[in-house]
Amino acid sequence: MNVGKIFALGTRERTFQLKARRDAGTDNPRWRAPDFFTCKKCERRATRQVWASTLYVCPNCGYHHPVGGYYRLSMVLDHGTFHELDGELEGKNVLEFPGYDEKLEKQRAKTGLNDAVVTAYGKVGGVPAVVAVLDSRFFMGSMGTAVGEKVTRAVEYATNKHLPLIIFSASGGARMQEGIFSLMQMAKTSAAIQRFQAKGGLYISYLTHPTTGGVTASFASLGDITLAEPDALIGFAGPRVIEQTIGEKLPKGFQRAEYLLDHGFVDKVVPRGEMKQTLTQLLKLHTQGRKRGA
Amino acid sequence: MIKDILKEVESLDHRIDALQNPTPEDDAEKQLLGEETAAPADAETVETLVARRDELLEQCRNLTPADRVFLARHQGRPRVDEYIHELFTDFFEQRGDRQCSDDQSILGGIARYKGIPVTVLGHRKGSTLEENMRFRFGMPEPEGYRKALRLMEQAEKFGRPIITFIDTPGAYPGKEAEERGQGEAIARNLAEMSGLTVPIISVVTGEGSSGGALGIGVANRILMLENAVYSVLSPEGFASILWKDSTRSGEACEIMKLTAQDLLADGVVEEVIPEPLGGAQRDHKALFEALDAALERHLTQLCKMNGKALAEQRYKKYRQIGL
Numbered sequence: 001m002n003v004g005k006i007f008a009l010g011t012r013e014r015t016f017q018l019k020a021r022r023d024a025g026t027d028n029p030r031w032r033a034p035d036f037f038t039c040k041k042c043e044r045r046a047t048r049q050v051w052a053s054t055l056y057v058c059p060n061c062g063y064h065h066p067v068g069g070y071y072r073l074s075m076v077l078d079h080g081t082f083h084e085l086d087g088e089l090e091g092k093n094v095l096e097f098p099g100y101d102e103k104l105e106k107q108r109a110k111t112g113l114n115d116a117v118v119t120a121y122g123k124v125g126g127v128p129a130v131v132a133v134l135d136s137r138f139f140m141g142s143m144g145t146a147v148g149e150k151v152t153r154a155v156e157y158a159t160n161k162h163l164p165l166i167i168f169s170a171s172g173g174a175r176m177q178e179g180i181f182s183l184m185q186m187a188k189t190s191a192a193i194q195r196f197q198a199k200g201g202l203y204i205s206y207l208t209h210p211t212t213g214g215v216t217a218s219f220a221s222l223g224d225i226t227l228a229e230p231d232a233l234i235g236f237a238g239p240r241v242i243e244q245t246i247g248e249k250l251p252k253g254f255q256r257a258e259y260l261l262d263h264g265f266v267d268k269v270v271p272r273g274e275m276k277q278t279l280t281q282l283l284k285l286h287t288q289g290r291k292r293g294a
Numbered sequence: 295m296i297k298d299i300l301k302e303v304e305s306l307d308h309r310i311d312a313l314q315n316p317t318p319e320d321d322a323e324k325q326l327l328g329e330e331t332a333a334p335a336d337a338e339t340v341e342t343l344v345a346r347r348d349e350l351l352e353q354c355r356n357l358t359p360a361d362r363v364f365l366a367r368h369q370g371r372p373r374v375d376e377y378i379h380e381l382f383t384d385f386f387e388q389r390g391d392r393q394c395s396d397d398q399s400i401l402g403g404i405a406r407y408k409g410i411p412v413t414v415l416g417h418r419k420g421s422t423l424e425e426n427m428r429f430r431f432g433m434p435e436p437e438g439y440r441k442a443l444r445l446m447e448q449a450e451k452f453g454r455p456i457i458t459f460i461d462t463p464g465a466y467p468g469k470e471a472e473e474r475g476q477g478e479a480i481a482r483n484l485a486e487m488s489g490l491t492v493p494i495i496s497v498v499t500g501e502g503s504s505g506g507a508l509g510i511g512v513a514n515r516i517l518m519l520e521n522a523v524y525s526v527l528s529p530e531g532f533a534s535i536l537w538k539d540s541t542r543s544g545e546a547c548e549i550m551k552l553t554a555q556d557l558l559a560d561g562v563v564e565e566v567i568p569e570p571l572g573g574a575q576r577d578h579k580a581l582f583e584a585l586d587a588a589l590e591r592h593l594t595q596l597c598k599m600n601g602k603a604l605a606e607q608r609y610k611k612y613r614q615i616g617l
Binding site: 089091092094095097098145146148149152174176177178179180181182183184185186187188190191192193194195197198213214216217218219220221222235236237238241242245246250254255263264265 | 465466467468469471472473474475476477478480481482484485486488489504505508509512524525526527531532535536549550551552557560562608609612613615616617
């Protein structure tokens with residue numbers, strides 16, 4: 001990594017890059033023993049530095065590992081354009097659920113995040129956009145009040161500023177510990193998206209592994225354009241619940257990105273290496289050479 | 295437990311009924327057995343029985359959340375077809391999603407409420423076991439939600455208020471449902487409902503669980519029956535996700551805050567409709583009267599607002615839930 005590039009752009013970019021490196025696991029000083037990471041599918045083992053160079057896509061089997069929020073943003077946003085939105089907003093124990101406060105603290109310490117989503121505005125391939133990334137390391141990326149609020153605020157920001165919106169979903173669904181409030185976040189985020197789209201906004205929904213439950217049944221399914229990462233699990237009910245209900249084994253590849261592509265719910269399955277290029281192409285298609293009201 | 299109380303109350307009901315209206319067969323039976331039909335003795339027993347029953351029913355005043363979950367799922371609770379029949383006139387059922395099929399687990403159509411044409415729809419559970427199976431206990435597939443959306447868009451076109459009845463354990467978790475986009479169907483409903491410019495009132499009549507309930511429940515006003523429950527997931531599902539043990543559902547009920555009273559306090563629902571003591575299944579008529587009054591009041595209020603204000607009010611209602 002080019003050190004000069006990091007320090008040239010002030011504290012905001014520097015903190016962002018450091019957070020991205022922490023998420024990628026490459027923030028170890030060089031004098032420490034290297035941190036190894038093993039592919040979840042084919043068990044190929046390499047240092048985190050090597051994994052970061054392939055964007056955590058296994059060079060051996062092509063498996064796309066889930067990645068952290070800031071790291072994902074660093075892959076998508078142009079250098080020096082990152083501005084975080086509502087970074088301080090955190091969830092609280094709305095139901096006074098026993099033990100939830102401690103769990104939240106633990107998750108915050110583990111991931112360095114305030115809740116399961118990072119929202120930002122910046123430029124993608126030179127085009128200004130609002131980008132939200134759900135982080136599956138924090139409570140499985142589940143949507144509680146904080147996630148719902150941050151996503152809604154990001155959508156409203158994009159609506160007011162007439163910016164395109166990209167949301168990377170990765171979620172186990174609604175956050176159980178926040179009960180009915182989590183459920184209502186589905187209505188809240190969907191309503192915000194509806195307003196955004198009614199005003200002519202472009203929303204690209206990018207589905208990553210895993211996108212299930214309440215997030216699938218709200219903003220993740222409402223994209224004008226829906227992209228998905230290879231082999232990502234995408235569905236409403238979990239495979240285990242379905243197997244219990246129908247009493248039979250599900251076919252191989254069921255609820256995977258390619259399966260959804262075949263069934264008409266995804267526009268394209270995009271490997272991580274082509275992610276930024278594809279997004280740039282789409283954003284440019286919507287912002288350049290358009291004739292309004294013709 | 296409410297279950298045992300209700301069982302006893304029911305048997306007392308039968309005995310009181312038999313004593314108050316003795317059928318000829320009863321008398322014949324007694325004569326055959328050589329018993330005397332002693333009227334004064336009977337009157338006394340009726341009184342004691344009624345007193346005993348009322349005493350039992352008094353215990354139903356302080357129900358635990360688990361009791362309410364039991365009542366919300368009671369097989370004798372009024373179903374959507376009954377609500378439509380009792381509260382509305384001129385019902386015309388509309389079927390099919392105009393894409394591939396008709397999901398019977400959502401019942402809907404046009405009807406008149408106090409003379410005004412409205413669109414009414416709801417989850418259909420069915421009242422017998424065969425019906426339950428046919429309607430998958432009120433668990434819709436994507437076609438059900440798309441049918442609901444078709445009806446609601448039509449209501450928007452003709453300026454009809456929309457009234458929905460929620461009573462479902464959730465959206466159906468089946469293989470075909472997933473293939474045909476269960477998540478997308480619900481998401482679409484949430485988004486579209488939030489932007490409609492006609493009044494929408496949702497009534498949670500039994501159990502409302504997960505996105506399956508919310509899929510027809512984005513409303514200006516949410517009314518909830520006293521013993522109905524509304525939650526992010528069924529208590530069983532909740533327990534199995536959090537503790538990997540669905541048998542701890544009783545414990546889950548206590549902490550989920552899923553009762554009408556909790557939700558009213560949290561500001562999620564606007565009004566709680568009182569039920570007869572011991573649950574709605576004991577006296578449908580009394581329930582319909584209470585619901586009718588509330589429904590009329592809210593609908594009159596909403597009908598005074600213009601379309602834009604209605605959409606705005608609905609957006610704000612959900613916007614402020616949470617942080």
